[in-house]
Amino acid sequence: MDSRQNNDCLKKKESNRRQGKQCGRREFLSGALKAAALGSAAMVSGCGTGLLGSSEESALKWQEYFKKNYRLMTQEEKDETVARLERLAKLRKGVDIQMSSKEPVEDVLFGYAFNLTRCEGFMECVAACVKENNLDRKSQTQYIRIFEMEPGEMTPESGDGKYFHKVPVENHFYMGVQCFHCESAPCIKACPTKATWREPDGIVVVDYDWCIGCRYCMAACPYYGRRFNWNEPQVPVKEMTKKQHYLGNRMRGKGQVEKCTFCVQRSRAGRLPACVEACPTGARVFGNLLDPKSEIRFVLKEKKVFRLKEELGTDPKFWYFID
């Protein structure tokens, strides 16, 4: 990745030099607009904080418009944008957030297993997920869905996903569905702006600022794993999770697609995702697939496992198993 990026950069510089240009198009535009922004900001601040908010805020906003795709950023650029986003959150909402751009851990491939015998449909995982990932409270976005299923059913399409009564109900089982982080994910192929990709540790992530909201990925996903922000996500400041990751639970905007990231802000720091930690029945198993001593490897070796819609060839890293 880095060598290719460097190569591209060198090529660009070389072509600029040959054309007698001082700098590239993107740098020129960004520079010009930053100057314009500072100028207009100065004007606005001259007559008090107007519609554009404070001058610092508008300057930061302009700089945010001209950042690169996350995968093309150098570490300094990542640090800069993280610092900008932290400052913007402080200016806009008065929240002190700690954002990270932590890289994947080497020799790690995250995998997930779900015990159909153990899940009793308490939905603690759903609530923990909403809280951890700063999901929109207004439209009640949820990454996880739990289906109440009749015995013998194998796909959640025939299950009841809207149950609200005391659980567990006799002679029923519960099946949780979320993003399966496919190895060969159709959503990645569908994205026209390369705003979504598979990280080296197997997590499929979205660069929210690079998403244009076309929702092709949602149409491509056979599991209904993605969610669209029809409105500006609203999270009360008190309930906001302050520890955030650039690719994870930072605040999204209107018109952007989001999805489960195996709680990238937690899992890359060695912690379990919020849903796993919240599960009261231990139905959820999470771990490193490349580690032969991990729990998930035990499940795959010793248990009867299956994956949802395996015949589509999406190769999900999410297995269901029974005791």
Add this chain to the structure above:
Amino acid sequence: MKTPTLKSYLFRILPALIIIFSGLQAYAGQGGVVETIKKAIVPFNDEEQVDSVPPLPRDTVLVKTKYQGGIFWTETRKDKVERFKCSQCHNNKDVTIARAAEMAHGDISSVHGGKLRPLSCFTCHKKDERDFLVTEKGSKVDMDHSYRMCGQCHFRQQKDWVGGAHGKRVSFWAGKRVVKNCTSCHDPHSPLFEKRWPKTYSRPIVK
């Protein structure tokens, strides 16, 4: 007609062999994540690779069984039991206070072992040494190692627990393996989870 020699015979089936072999190669390459997993046999070194590996929590105890990766720890129990040590009251003298059992243990109702043969207190608790539990064979078990008690009947669950398919790890997937004790989740006196309302509900799907 001349019968083909072994050499010419081998020469004739060589293209077929090549085609089959390359087909197999291509098929093996399509294995996806399952194939990747099968190839990964080197243990992952948590301490070196994850930079924020947590220290071992204090209220843990080393489990006396091995799992596929070696040793692991579980949450302690004794410090979470109200009024432990039991020998404060249950020493070699009889408890003489009126209605003492009702006052001290009235909240306990044993719903364990089925209706036909319900378990009594002394199926698990050691009668002459109340700080300990006792197995069917009569060996003394520390309360922190209650998995040894449960495993007598629930041996399948115990096997899964040791491996990692039953129960759960505490907070971290990386670092030293610390798992929940049987009694962290199950009330030993009525181990079945009670029916209750779900924590939240799902909105109908809007695409």
